[in-house]
Amino acid sequence: MRSRAKWSLVLSLALALSLVLSACGSSSSSSSSASSNTLAKSQVLNLASTADIPTLDPNLATDTTSTNVIEMTEAGLTRMHDNKYQWDLAAGAPKVSADKKTVTFTLRNAKWSDGKPITAQDFVYGWQRQNDPAAKPAYNFLFTAVGIKNASKIEDPTNKQFYGKYNLLGVKALNSKTLQIQLEEPIPPFFYSILSQPQFMPLRADFVKKQGSNFAMGPSNVLYSGPFILSSWKKGSNWTYKKNPDYWNAKATKLTQVNVQYQANLSTRVNLYKTGKIDAVSLTGDFVNNLKATNPKEIHSNLTSGTFFLYINQKTNKYLKNLDLRKAINASIDRNSFVKVLFNDGSVASNYVVPKGFTKGPDGNDFRGDAPVNGYPAGNASDAKALWNKAKKELGITKLNLSFLSSNGDQYKQWDEYLANQIQTNLPGVTVTINQQPWANYLTLNQEFKFDLAFSGWFPDYQDPMTYLDMWTTGNAQNTTGWSNKKFDSLIANAKAETGDPAKRWADMVSAEKTMMADYPIVPIYQEGQTWAQKPTVKGLSQPSYGPQVDFSQAYITTK
Amino acid sequence: MGRYILKRIWYMIITLYVVITLTFLAMKLLPGTPFKFANRLTPTELNTLKHYYGLDQPIAVQYVRYMWNLLHGNMGGSFQFGNESVASLLFAKFPVSLDLGMEAIIIGAILGILLGIVSGLRRGTALDWGTMIFATLGISIPSFIFAGILQYCLGVMVQLFPVAGWGGPSYHVLPVTSLAVGVLAEVAIFMRTEMVEVINQDYIVTAEAKGLTRSAVVFKHAVRNALIPVVTILGPLTAAIITGSLVIESIFGIPGIGSQFVDSIVTNDYPMIMGTTELYSALFIVTILIVDILYGIIDPRIRVSGGHS
Numbered sequence: 112m113r114s115r116a117k118w119s120l121v122l123s124l125a126l127a128l129s130l131v132l133s134a135c136g137s138s139s140s141s142s143s144s145a146s147s148n149t150l151a152k153s154q155v156l157n158l159a160s161t162a163d164i165p166t167l168d169p170n171l172a173t174d175t176t177s178t179n180v181i182e183m184t185e186a187g188l189t190r191m192h193d194n195k196y197q198w199d200l201a202a203g204a205p206k207v208s209a210d211k212k213t214v215t216f217t218l219r220n221a222k223w224s225d226g227k228p229i230t231a232q233d234f235v236y237g238w239q240r241q242n243d244p245a246a247k248p249a250y251n252f253l254f255t256a257v258g259i260k261n262a263s264k265i266e267d268p269t270n271k272q273f274y275g276k277y278n279l280l281g282v283k284a285l286n287s288k289t290l291q292i293q294l295e296e297p298i299p300p301f302f303y304s305i306l307s308q309p310q311f312m313p314l315r316a317d318f319v320k321k322q323g324s325n326f327a328m329g330p331s332n333v334l335y336s337g338p339f340i341l342s343s344w345k346k347g348s349n350w351t352y353k354k355n356p357d358y359w360n361a362k363a364t365k366l367t368q369v370n371v372q373y374q375a376n377l378s379t380r381v382n383l384y385k386t387g388k389i390d391a392v393s394l395t396g397d398f399v400n401n402l403k404a405t406n407p408k409e410i411h412s413n414l415t416s417g418t419f420f421l422y423i424n425q426k427t428n429k430y431l432k433n434l435d436l437r438k439a440i441n442a443s444i445d446r447n448s449f450v451k452v453l454f455n456d457g458s459v460a461s462n463y464v465v466p467k468g469f470t471k472g473p474d475g476n477d478f479r480g481d482a483p484v485n486g487y488p489a490g491n492a493s494d495a496k497a498l499w500n501k502a503k504k505e506l507g508i509t510k511l512n513l514s515f516l517s518s519n520g521d522q523y524k525q526w527d528e529y530l531a532n533q534i535q536t537n538l539p540g541v542t543v544t545i546n547q548q549p550w551a552n553y554l555t556l557n558q559e560f561k562f563d564l565a566f567s568g569w570f571p572d573y574q575d576p577m578t579y580l581d582m583w584t585t586g587n588a589q590n591t592t593g594w595s596n597k598k599f600d601s602l603i604a605n606a607k608a609e610t611g612d613p614a615k616r617w618a619d620m621v622s623a624e625k626t627m628m629a630d631y632p633i634v635p636i637y638q639e640g641q642t643w644a645q646k647p648t649v650k651g652l653s654q655p656s657y658g659p660q661v662d663f664s665q666a667y668i669t670t671k
Numbered sequence: 672m673g674r675y676i677l678k679r680i681w682y683m684i685i686t687l688y689v690v691i692t693l694t695f696l697a698m699k700l701l702p703g704t705p706f707k708f709a710n711r712l713t714p715t716e717l718n719t720l721k722h723y724y725g726l727d728q729p730i731a732v733q734y735v736r737y738m739w740n741l742l743h744g745n746m747g748g749s750f751q752f753g754n755e756s757v758a759s760l761l762f763a764k765f766p767v768s769l770d771l772g773m774e775a776i777i778i779g780a781i782l783g784i785l786l787g788i789v790s791g792l793r794r795g796t797a798l799d800w801g802t803m804i805f806a807t808l809g810i811s812i813p814s815f816i817f818a819g820i821l822q823y824c825l826g827v828m829v830q831l832f833p834v835a836g837w838g839g840p841s842y843h844v845l846p847v848t849s850l851a852v853g854v855l856a857e858v859a860i861f862m863r864t865e866m867v868e869v870i871n872q873d874y875i876v877t878a879e880a881k882g883l884t885r886s887a888v889v890f891k892h893a894v895r896n897a898l899i900p901v902v903t904i905l906g907p908l909t910a911a912i913i914t915g916s917l918v919i920e921s922i923f924g925i926p927g928i929g930s931q932f933v934d935s936i937v938t939n940d941y942p943m944i945m946g947t948t949e950l951y952s953a954l955f956i957v958t959i960l961i962v963d964i965l966y967g968i969i970d971p972r973i974r975v976s977g978g979h980s
Contacts, residue, residue: 166753244719249706268719328755346752347764347926348837374835374924378819382827382834551703551939 151648151668154367157389158661159374163347168327169309170241173249175660181309182659183352183369185337186359188216188234188290188306191658192665194468196303200229200313200336200359211297211611216290221359223315224335231284233313239277240319241310242266250310254280256573257305258610260293297611300473301575307658308573312336338364338664348373365667384644391645391652391661395456402644409644412457416469416656417639418579419461421530422557422565423632426593431563433506437631439498440564442490443537444530450637453525457640462486464583464624465576466638469656473613478576482621486635487628495537503540510540516562519547527566530636557591564634565591574657576620577606583627594632599623647671679963683956690952691945695737698944699730705750705939724750737945746949747942751934757946761928765950767837768920768927772913774847779854780905786855787862787901788894794867802859809856815918818849822922835924846923850916854908861904865897872896898969906962910955 162176169185172178182191190199198204202219221229240246242254242265254262260281264273273279281293305311318326318334325332330341330350338360339352352369355361372389374380377398384392394402394410403410423440425431446460459467463486467479474481490498503509513534517527524547531543543564548556557565571578582589584600602623609616645652651666706720721727725736740747746761748754790802822845826834832844869875870893878888917929928947935943 165751168753171753247720247723324754327753345926346760347931348924372836372924373926375921375930376835376924379822379835379922379924382822385827386830386834388834549703549937551701551705551937555702 148650149670150365151670154365154668156366156369156649156652156663156666156668158369158371158391158663159380159383159389160371161373161375161380161393163373164344164350166327167330167333167341169237169312169314170246170248171327172309178309179660180341180350181312182307182662183337183339183664184333184335184341184355185309185312186221186229187308187312189303190664191304191307191655192662193653194655194657196307199307201306207298212294214292214294214298214302215285216292218288218290219359221336222357223318224340224355224357225318226357227315228287229313229336230287231290232287233315234290235282235284236316236319237312237314238282239280240314242275242277242280244275248310250572253305253308253310253572256578257299257302258295260295263295296608299575299610300613300616301470301573301577304574304657339366339369342368363665365665366663369663387646390649391643393641393643395454395642399455399642406644409647410642411645411654412640412642413654414457414459414466414468414656415639415641415654416466416571417568418464418466419566419568419636419639421634421636422562422567422592423594423634424560424563424565424592425632427560428563430506430508430511433502434630435498435505436502436511437634438490439495439502439538440534441631441634442495442498443492444489444533444634444636445492446489446636449526449529449533450640453529454637454640456642458637459640461635461638462489462628463635464627464633465579465620466656469571470574470576472617474617478621481617482624487625492537496539499538499541510542511538512542512544513563515543515545516553516556516565517545517547518550518553518566523547523566530566558588560591560593566636568639571657576624577603580620580623580627581607583632590632592632594630596626596630599626599630602626676960676964679960683960686956687949687952691738691741691949692734694945694948695734696730698941699733701936701939703939705941741949746946749935749943750940751938751943757942760931760943761946761950764926764928764931767925768913768916768929771843771846771850771920771925771927772909772916774843775850775916776854776905776909776912778847779851780858780901782851783855783858784862784898784901786859788866788889788897790859791863791866791870791897792889799863802863806856806859809852810860813918814849814853815922817852818846818919818922821845821849835922837923837925842923846916846919846925849922850912850919854912857904857908858901861901862897865900866893869893869897895969899966902962902965902969906958907955910951910958913954914951 160176162174164176164180165174166172166177167180169181172181186199188199188201189196191197200218200221202217205214205216207214216231218229218231218234223229238254238259241248242251242262251262251266255266261273261279262281264270265275265277265280268274281295283291283293285291313336315334322332327333330344333341335341335355336358338355338358340355342351342353344350349370349372351371354364354367358364372383374383377395380389380392381394381398381402383389399410421440423431423437425437430436441462446462450458450460463479463482465478465482467484468477470478472478472481479485515527515531517523527545527547531545534543535541546556546562553565556562557567569579569582581587581603583592583594584590584603585595585597602619606616606619606623609619641654643654648669648671649666650669651663653662653666654660655662704717704721705724705726706717718727725733728736737747744758746757749757749760752760786802786806790796790799793799822834825831825845833842836842875888875892878892883891914929914932916925916927917933919925920927920929928950931943932947932951934940935947
């Protein structure tokens with residue numbers, strides 16, 4: 112008897128295995144036919160997050176998860192929705208002075224979640240706290256980037272007169288409903304979109320002070336001003352949003368509840384989606400094809416604003432000072448196969464610095480419409496060989512060893528090997544040694560110029576091409592290439608001073624990118640895309656390239 | 672016995688102290704800073720932050736300060752989680768890992784011992800072969816493969832159990848099973864080998880010759896003696912399961928402590944690294960103590976010699 116029971120267990124395991132194998136080929140039923148716009152009775156959305164919430168404090172938030180939670184639960188003067196800004200707590204467009212350096216907002220009648228009114232003083236306190244070193248702000252450089260009066264001096268620890276004196280910041284409450292902002296230069300084009308960021312949101316002084324060290328530690332240690340409130344947060348497990356009835360625009364919020372579970376594992380998230388436990392899931396690699404085959408109508412895809420590239424260190428490697436060698440490395444990499452085979456998630460090959468679909472200029476065109484849309488010609492394998500032969504003659508070498516620094520992690524292994532292999536194959540005589548390091552160590556080695564090539568990515572701090580460009584000026588801490596170009600530096604300096612003349616500023620930024628792409632201080636590789644599956648009944652859920660990463664503020668559920 | 676335990680606890684404290692000191696020093700050798708956007712800060716800003724957290728002090732000062740705080744029950748605040756207290760983060764997550772690990776160990780050990788006894792007694796039969804093939808598979812296939820198979824078959828296809836999450840008993844079935852298979856396999860193989868050896872000993876033959884019943888011989892004499900080596904492996908196995916269920920926790924979305932440890936190292940979250948290491952070491956040391964006490968219960972000879980040493 113027992114013996115049979117034992118065998119049946121072995122057999123059932125074998126059966127289980129064969130089921131898994133056969134399941135790969137089978138297709139699950141997909142019932143997405145015609146969709147309707149009739150609202151479903153239950154307006155509850157279920158999602159999964161790849162990370163827990165690191166913090167609810169807008170002054171400490173630097174990661175996408177915290178930022179997303181804050182943007183769904185709090186309001187700023189503006190709100191980003193579908194890559195455009197809308198007036199949120201600002202009653203409408205502000206009054207701008209003739210010199211375009213003083214901006215005066217009138218606030219609408221809006222309330223905190225405890226029923227008290229949101230005042231101009233709350234904005235002043237929030238902005239000042241963001242510049243108070245005691246609150247350990249991590250992202251206060253945004254105030255400098257936008258040119259708020261005195262921000263750069265207050266953030267500069269070497270400036271004894273100003274450092275930390277946040278009450279000198281150019282923001283003032285004229286009365287409880289009128290907020291005046293002073294700028295050092297005429298208002299920059301990205302001003303209204305950056306005001307939607309957590310760093311520019313209001314905070315209420317009496318509440319923050321009363322909470323003390325408990326502030327933002329849990330859902331009840333925060334006041335809410337946005338479309339949702341955080342009703343529960345079980346750390347390491349899940350959190351729940353409920354509609355905020357006190358939000359001024361509550362009638363636009365159709366969802367009554369959003370449940371988010373923290374699931375670190377991609378295949379688990381896909382399985383939760385397949386069993387209907389979550390309504391949307393981001394996909395990469397094999398899972399894209401897997402769900403495309405079974406649920407083709409539920410797949411959505413777009414470009415993000417993430418750009419990925421290789422730093423070329425020409426500061427300590429004398430060979431890499433040679434332009435033909437840098438061009439040869441750039442031409443040796445087949446980026447199209449890279450994104451198609453290794454990502455398959457909508458990412459596109461890039462040979463440019465400023466990404467597509469991120470900002471529009473004063474002419475209404477995308478930056479990549481005014482500059483070459485698909486980037487500058489990168490060349491192909493035979494161009495790479497010709498350039499390499501030229502470089503070899505100029506440098507008097509036949510062989511070259513390059514170290515390739517990268518962050519560690521399973522996904523990077525494949526990417527690094529592909530890139531190294533391309534360079535070695537198309538530039539005979541070049542040997543590439545991959546050096547994968549934990550992120551913290553990667554940063555140190557990168558900052559200390561202990562690499563020849565280094566894989567890196569950049570995400571925007573504000574919605575303007577400048578966030579991708581000014582980091583490449585001479586001596587900038589982010590410019591770990593050692594590249595220096597006077598023409599580029601002066602174009603950037605001009606553009607920064609030209610906020611009063613948007614058209615000229617735009618043209619200067621286009622020329623700056625062109626100047627940079629003639630010199631190849633970096634090897635652009637790709638612009639990140641994202642693919643996700645979403646139940647057909649979920650409408651209005653967006654994942655824009657700037658603003659909330661997953662924006663469900665105006666999402667709703669239909670009957671089919 | 673009481674004196675023996677007191678003495679062991681004293682040794683445990685010394686061991687823990689050495690572990691804490693070595694971890695503290697090793698941790699300081701980790702490259703990089705705990706600040707997420709260190710690359711976006713100017714050197715002066717970085718120094719301001721380091722000063723705030725006391726990281727600009729000599730390591731000796733930092734060490735004394737840490738030990739002093741620890742003695743007062745203060746494990747510091749986590750750098751990853753907005754300065755939230757390490758102790759409260761650990762207390763919230765550890766019980767979940769402990770629960771998962773203990774369920775897997777208890778179920779795995781009991782079934783493993785039973786299987787081992789039966790196949791040891793029926794050596795060479797189909798049952799024995801079956802058990803051994805299953806056990807070999809159980810040891811050689813990593814638990815996360817089982818987890819993936821179970822999740823897909825019973826969670827997605829049949830939808831008998833939840834795919835992921837942590838709640839009522841139904842949420843426990845898949846992760847506990849995935850972890851228990853390895854324990855079961857290892858214990859079964861060990862138990863079988865011991866049974867085969869013990870059953871051929873002279874005292875078993877004597878006991879049978881005295882006319883004791885088969886079950887009395889097996890349970891009073893054979894199993895009791897065969898259990899000692901099994902208990903030995905159960906100690907480290909328990910510690911390994913509780914601390915090493917990281918992948919299972921990740922696959923089933925269980926809010927345990929596993930990922931916390933890895934994340935804290937990658938992000939240089941010093942207070943969190945120390946906190947998890949202390950917890951793991953304490954757990955390991957306590958488990959070994961419990962195993963030693965269990966020896967005494969199973970085999971009185973060990974208790975006597977332990978009491979005198």
